[in-house]
Amino acid sequence: MAYEVNRIEPKMPVHGYQTFGIVAPTSTHWQAATCAEVECAAHVNGWDTHVDESTPLGQRQAHYIRKEARRAYSESKRPDGLTTFSFKAGQTCFRQHRKRIEREELFVRRNGDHRGSPDGVRRTYDRPDQWVDDFATHQEEIARLNQRG
Amino acid sequence: MSKENGLGWSTASVDDAAGTARAIKNDFTSLQFATPRGVQDVTGIDKSAYERLLLLADFSVTFNGVFNDASNMSHDVFKTVPSTSVARTVTLTVSGQTLANECLFTDYPLSRSDSGELTFSVPGVLADGTVPLWA
Numbered sequence: 001m002a003y004e005v006n007r008i009e010p011k012m013p014v015h016g017y018q019t020f021g022i023v024a025p026t027s028t029h030w031q032a033a034t035c036a037e038v039e040c041a042a043h044v045n046g047w048d049t050h051v052d053e054s055t056p057l058g059q060r061q062a063h064y065i066r067k068e069a070r071r072a073y074s075e076s077k078r079p080d081g082l083t084t085f086s087f088k089a090g091q092t093c094f095r096q097h098r099k100r101i102e103r104e105e106l107f108v109r110r111n112g113d114h115r116g117s118p119d120g121v122r123r124t125y126d127r128p129d130q131w132v133d134d135f136a137t138h139q140e141e142i143a144r145l146n147q148r149g
Numbered sequence: 150m151s152k153e154n155g156l157g158w159s160t161a162s163v164d165d166a167a168g169t170a171r172a173i174k175n176d177f178t179s180l181q182f183a184t185p186r187g188v189q190d191v192t193g194i195d196k197s198a199y200e201r202l203l204l205l206a207d208f209s210v211t212f213n214g215v216f217n218d219a220s221n222m223s224h225d226v227f228k229t230v231p232s233t234s235v236a237r238t239v240t241l242t243v244s245g246q247t248l249a250n251e252c253l254f255t256d257y258p259l260s261r262s263d264s265g266e267l268t269f270s271v272p273g274v275l276a277d278g279t280v281p282l283w284a
Contacts, residue, residue: 006256007272011207012185021181022158022243026266030178030215039219096265098215100175104156107243113183114211114272128157129244135182136246136283142185143280146205 010113017113020135023106026098033099035092042093049085049094050078058083069094107131160242163212165221166229170238176214176223178268180241183209206278210239210252216259216267227271230257236276246283251276 010017024030035043049065052058065073065085071092073085087093109131110122125131161174185205218224234253241248254273261267275281 005258005270005272008209008253008255008274010183010209011204016186016204017183018186019181019183021179022177023179024177026178026215038217041218044219095267098266102156105158107157111186113209114181127244129246132243132246132283135248138184139280139282141187142205143282145187146202146280 014115015118030098033097038097046089162240164237173223176217179213208275210273212271227257230254250281
């Protein structure tokens with residue numbers, strides 16, 4: 001992962017863990033969606049876009065909004081010099097949306113945790129109930145050992 | 150086994166900061182539970198039985214998904230993670246079996262990819278040290 005995530009570090013080395021996962025990759029389990037389909041807040045409530053027209057990027061953004069975006073807006077200046085474009089509800093916002101498609105997810109088990117996999121071993125299950133059975137059996141064994149002390 | 154929608158994974162609910170379960174399965178791209186492999190992996194670094202109990206109960210979770218700011222969906226649930234420290238119930242239902250965990254989440258970073266997608270990653274650990282069992 002390219003950015004830092006605040007985690008509580010595991011107590012054991014990476015080879016002391018295995019991971020049970022359910023995966024729905026964006027490439028295979030998602031498709032593009034409209035604002036209305038995902039009920040995005042900008043579409044439902046309207047939104048403000050603040051632009052710094054003292055920079056080349058801000059000038060390009062403002063030009064896009066005024067000349068090319070084809071959205072209804074009102075314009076005002078903030079005390080700090082930024083331009084605020086206020087868009088009314090019901091319009092397509094500037095974000096790209098995706099929504100899940102109805103397709104069975106991938107049910108996997110692999111050695112390791114979020115730090116990686118020590119050996120690359122990964123199993124993908126044919127059916128979700130097999131994954132549940134394996135996961136449940138593993139949990140019961142851990143609980144039994146934990147109880148025994 | 151009952152299936153609500155014909156697919157194996159029917160439910161993923163996470164409590165919001167107020168303790169209300171929100172069904173947000175459709176926002177996830179992946180959900181992962183890291184569990185101890187077994188006692189043989191733990192024994193080598195054991196110092197005491199007490200420590201081994203702690204290690205055996207050491208579970209972490211990671212949820213990844215696509216940003217969704219619709220009412221009571223993932224952003225509503227996770228936006229309070231940085232500002233609160235409450236244990237939240239996570240409930241999974243797969244093939245008619247349910248796994249309920251009390252989790253403490255520690256972050257809610259958002260990332261924009263080159264293609265414009267806004268995605269999140271939420272890490273957490275079990276809050277109470279009890280091994281969660283499928284039922």
